[in-house]
Amino acid sequence: MTETGSFADRVKQQADIVRVIGEYVHLKKSGQNFTGLCPFHQEKTPSFSVHPVKQMYYCFGCHEGGDVFKFVMSIEKCEFPEAVRTVAEKCGIPTPRPRERSPQERAENQQRAALVEMHVQAAAFFARQLADATEGKVAGAYLEDRGLDRAAIARFSLGFAPSSGDALLRHLKAKYPEKLLEISGLFSRDPGGRFYDRFRRRIMFPIANETGRIIAFGGRAMGDDQPKYLNSPETLIYSKSNVLYHLDRAKEALRQSDFAVLVEGYMDAIAVARAGIANVVASCGTSLAEPQIKLLGRFTRRMVVNFDPDAAGQMATERSLTLLLEKEFDVRVLVLPGGADPDKFLREQGSETYRKLLAEAPPYLDYLLARARQMDRSTATAKLAAINFVMPYLQRVPNRLLRSEWATRMASELRIDEPVLREALRRAAAERRSEVKPQPELLRPPIRPAERRLIQMLVEAEGFRERLAQEMVAGALYRGLETERIFETLVTRVRERPDAAELAAALEERDRRMLFEVLFEPYAEATWEEAESCLGVLRSRSLEQELAELQKKIEAKAPPAELTRLLARRLELQKMLARG
Numbered sequence: 217m218t219e220t221g222s223f224a225d226r227v228k229q230q231a232d233i234v235r236v237i238g239e240y241v242h243l244k245k246s247g248q249n250f251t252g253l254c255p256f257h258q259e260k261t262p263s264f265s266v267h268p269v270k271q272m273y274y275c276f277g278c279h280e281g282g283d284v285f286k287f288v289m290s291i292e293k294c295e296f297p298e299a300v301r302t303v304a305e306k307c308g309i310p311t312p313r314p315r316e317r318s319p320q321e322r323a324e325n326q327q328r329a330a331l332v333e334m335h336v337q338a339a340a341f342f343a344r345q346l347a348d349a350t351e352g353k354v355a356g357a358y359l360e361d362r363g364l365d366r367a368a369i370a371r372f373s374l375g376f377a378p379s380s381g382d383a384l385l386r387h388l389k390a391k392y393p394e395k396l397l398e399i400s401g402l403f404s405r406d407p408g409g410r411f412y413d414r415f416r417r418r419i420m421f422p423i424a425n426e427t428g429r430i431i432a433f434g435g436r437a438m439g440d441d442q443p444k445y446l447n448s449p450e451t452l453i454y455s456k457s458n459v460l461y462h463l464d465r466a467k468e469a470l471r472q473s474d475f476a477v478l479v480e481g482y483m484d485a486i487a488v489a490r491a492g493i494a495n496v497v498a499s500c501g502t503s504l505a506e507p508q509i510k511l512l513g514r515f516t517r518r519m520v521v522n523f524d525p526d527a528a529g530q531m532a533t534e535r536s537l538t539l540l541l542e543k544e545f546d547v548r549v550l551v552l553p554g555g556a557d558p559d560k561f562l563r564e565q566g567s568e569t570y571r572k573l574l575a576e577a578p579p580y581l582d583y584l585l586a587r588a589r590q591m592d593r594s595t596a597t598a599k600l601a602a603i604n605f606v607m608p609y610l611q612r613v614p615n616r617l618l619r620s621e622w623a624t625r626m627a628s629e630l631r632i633d634e635p636v637l638r639e640a641l642r643r644a645a646a647e648r649r650s651e652v653k654p655q656p657e658l659l660r661p662p663i664r665p666a667e668r669r670l671i672q673m674l675v676e677a678e679g680f681r682e683r684l685a686q687e688m689v690a691g692a693l694y695r696g697l698e699t700e701r702i703f704e705t706l707v708t709r710v711r712e713r714p715d716a717a718e719l720a721a722a723l724e725e726r727d728r729r730m731l732f733e734v735l736f737e738p739y740a741e742a743t744w745e746e747a748e749s750c751l752g753v754l755r756s757r758s759l760e761q762e763l764a765e766l767q768k769k770i771e772a773k774a775p776p777a778e779l780t781r782l783l784a785r786r787l788e789l790q791k792m793l794a795r796g
């Protein structure tokens with residue numbers, strides 16, 4: 217059992233690891249296990265397994281493994297107590313009031329809850345403003361002009377912030393203390409210290425977190441007011457780099473289609489979603505931040521970037537590419553013809569044309585080559601600049617063969633001498649290699665089937681686990697084996713009945729992997745006869761080992777008295793081995 221007390225134990229007993237992990241990974245039943253694409257490394261064929269009976273998971277590709285808490289700690293990047301709370305919440309197990317929380321933390325949690333509630337009320341207020349009032353009618357007409365009818369307005373909970381400057385303030389100030397209004401991000405102060413509405417005469421887009429709770433707003437100016445887009449500032453409940461617009465509604469579609477369409481703005485995301493492509497998210501005006509990429513990576517690692525084709529959009533695309541490639545996303549880039557953003561393009565050309573272009577979107581290197589082709593390449597210096605533009609991305613292609621193919625294409629399209637380009641690529645690759653720490657060699661010689669089977673039995677064979685452990689200890693049968701430390705851990709803890717994840721935690725990386733791999737093999741009920749025969753294999757091995765050592769001593773010309781003893785022992789060992 218875990219050491220941190222009874223609550224964690226209870227949660228672990230009650231939690232269904234398949235359900236918890238299933239919220240992050242699309243799992244399919246496969247034999248006795250569930251498998252899916254590993255959320256911890258990029259892969260195309262599933263090597264991530266969840267064992268519902270042993271309540272553990274293991275990735276045969278990157279070797280991440282453990283129990284339900286370890287999974288939540290790894291994927292949410294949190295500590296053990298938080299992981300326990302998260303699992304408890306997901307499984308509907310009531311959490312005891314956490315005593316370790318400081319009064320300040322408690323106060324912040326209360327503020328967070330109040331702020332979320334305030335945002336829900338603000339969203340309802342903005343929606344009502346759009347429905348009535350003369351000003352709201354103008355806003356409604358404006359939206360209709362952009363192809364957004366009543367149904368669309370309701371579907372995306374759009375609203376309108378009136379121009380008066382204190383409409384929302386009057387609505388909320390009786391319900392919330394000034395301190396809370398101050399930190400909500402919904403109001404500003406004038407030089408005289410008086411509050412006024414931050415959003416005035418703007419179309420309002422509620423921004424929800426991953427679970428669908430409204431935590432901020434984006435406001436779009438209706439006329440030529442500046443700025444064109446105004447967002448909530450960072451608050452206790454909103455951090456821009458942690459949120460992707462429309463993710464809460466896109467989750468299912470992202471998992472099912474296994475790819476994302478990434479656009480820049482709210483209107484783009486709404487337009488694409490309305491075209492029936494639900495797997496769309498918006499970065500909200502800027503290039504992606506690392507937390508956003510991590511968030512998205514939980515649902516899919518394949519995406520089409522479809523930013524505005526203007527200079528800012530190009531820069532955002534290229535900055536996002538760098539990060540996405542670092543995180544090993546499979547990225548394609550769609551540049552719409554005629555300099556249109558997705559919203560405008562969909563209104564003018566329709567969803568069929570858009571879908572077709574989306575399906576044909578070229579890999580990111582094609583996009584970059586097209587950009588480089590537009591650059592000036594008349595002089596050697598200009599050519600070098602074009603090479604340097606593409607090179608950092610080309611380097612990031614993980615597959616060597618593919619990288620080489622791309623280098624050939626790049627050389628021909630940019631009319632650069634191929635040897636020159638390859639030399640540059642080699643140098644860049646060498647620099648990159650020296651930055652990367654070499655992985656410690658974790659390969660090991662294969663272990664005998666008998667060892668694998670004995671490991672299984674020590675964990676699973678209810679009838680004779682303890683007896684088996686005694687036999688192994690008595691004969692020192694695992695000494696010198698590759699699996700020595702695994703056996704040592706198993707036999708010394710055989711009475712405690714630890715679960716697999718706890719055993720694994722006591723082992724070093726290499727042994728940990730081995731244990732997970734063995735335990736994920738299907739277990740067929742074992743008999744004591746079978747155990748005896750496996751023990752026999754280890755006994756023979758230990759005799760053979762002794763024989764080999766003896767042989768060495770004999771050949772090394774031991775003194776006569778010693779030699780007689782050695783020869784006698786050799787005969788004895790040979791007889792024992794012959795008996796089997």
Ligand SMILES: [Zn+2]
Nearest residue numbers: 254257275278
């Ligand atoms: Zn993995």
